[in-house]
Amino acid sequence: xxxxxxxxxxxxxxxxxxxxxxxxxxxxxxxxxxxxxxxxxxxxxxxxxxxxxxxxxxxxxxxxxxxxxxxxxxxxxxxxxxxxxxxxxxxxxxxxxxxxxxxxxxxxxxxxxxxxxxxxxxxxxxxxxxxxxxxxxxxxxxxxxxxxxxxxxxxxxxxxxxxxxxxxxxxxxxxxxxxxxxxxxxxxxxxxxxxxxxxxxxxxxxxxxxxxxxxxxxxxxxxxxxxxxxxxxxxxxxxxxxxxxxxxxxxxxxxxxxxxxxxxxxxxxxxxxxxxxxxxxxxxxxxxxxxxxxxxxxxxxxxxxxxxxxxxxxxxxxxxxxxxxxxxx
Ligand code: SF4
Numbered sequence: 314x315x316x317x318x319x320x321x322x323x324x325x326x327x328x329x330x331x332x333x334x335x336x337x338x339x340x341x342x343x344x345x346x347x348x349x350x351x352x353x354x355x356x357x358x359x360x361x362x363x364x365x366x367x368x369x370x371x372x373x374x375x376x377x378x379x380x381x382x383x384x385x386x387x388x389x390x391x392x393x394x395x396x397x398x399x400x401x402x403x404x405x406x407x408x409x410x411x412x413x414x415x416x417x418x419x420x421x422x423x424x425x426x427x428x429x430x431x432x433x434x435x436x437x438x439x440x441x442x443x444x445x446x447x448x449x450x451x452x453x454x455x456x457x458x459x460x461x462x463x464x465x466x467x468x469x470x471x472x473x474x475x476x477x478x479x480x481x482x483x484x485x486x487x488x489x490x491x492x493x494x495x496x497x498x499x500x501x502x503x504x505x506x507x508x509x510x511x512x513x514x515x516x517x518x519x520x521x522x523x524x525x526x527x528x529x530x531x532x533x534x535x536x537x538x539x540x541x542x543x544x545x546x547x548x549x550x551x552x553x554x555x556x557x558x559x560x561x562x563x564x565x566x567x568x569x570x571x572x573x574x575x576x577x578x579x580x581x582x583x584x585x586x587x588x589x590x591x592x593x594x595x596x597x598x599x600x601x602x603x604x605x606x607x608x609x610x611x612x613x614x615x616x617x618x619x620x621x622x623x624x625x626x627x628x629x630x631x632x633x634x635x636x637x638x639x640x641x642x
Contacts, residue, residue: 570587
């Protein structure tokens with residue numbers, strides 16, 4: 314690890330100003346410290362925000378929840394209101410990482426964690442995300458964990474977060490403070506970028522933007538599911554995951570909010586799939602069609618071709634479970 318200056322921010326404004334001036338922000342450090350040890354990131358200055366008090370979960374005037382950026386993943390998963398009203402989020406958090414990591418990892422940091430593409434972490438290999446213009450080791454390389462949707466010929470990495478997948482399904486927004494002190498909100502739908510020609514740009518934050526909270530809308534009701542398919546039962550990233558909030562009225566699907574992990578450079582959402590489900594009665598055929606629609610534009614890279622049928626079947630299985638079709642069989 315290379316030497317760096319360390320400072321503790323005394324206020325949000327101070328942290329935002331330091332970030333604007335090129336400092337790297339640290340909170341839980343569960344991803345950043347690995348990146349620094351491997352010299353994938355080598356900041357000159359690291360500013361610690363852990364004493365800024367952004368660790369409350371509070372009700373909002375709109376009837377939702379405001380989750381402070383420094384709320385640990387473990388606390389968020391265990392919060393009574395989250396477990397009751399946003400169970401998909403609690404389940405996604407508990408599917409991520411390990412108990413020790415969830416105690417340290419923060420809400421804001423989870424949103425900003427970097428891809429686990431092997432080539433990104435190996436500084437001897439080309440990687441357009443780490444070193445723009447150097448090429449992509451994963452294209453034509455070992456790409457079993459890589460993207461099947463929204464990738465480009467510059468980068469096929471996936472976003473590793475489980476939490477962000479559930480938040481996207483819930484319609485969350487990110488609260489950001491700028492160095493000027495101005496606060497603004499960015500819908501999670503608009504927060505992440507596809508890789509395109511600039512895979513090093515992962516989100517729409519500008520220099521000095523500091524995430525202070527995540528805002529959840531009022532509880533959506535319905536049945537919540539988070540299913541994560543991975544190589545082992547714990548402490549593994551998703552090959553495919555599905556976050557689902559399904560509302561039924563009688564025998565008909567009245568609402569469907571769905572997001573997917575392990576498939577793309579960002580937590581994926583496809584409104585076409587949700588729209589085709591609403592107003593329909595659950596059936597094996599309907600859910601098979603939903604799976605087909607989800608992967609209609611999917612493209613495998615060889616070693617990850619299996620993700621296409623896996624995503625299709627996982628979505629169909631989650632929908633059968635959430636609508637009671639599975640139990641009725
Ligand atoms: Fe780098 Fe993206 Fe290629 Fe991985 S997939 S090597 S992160 S450019």
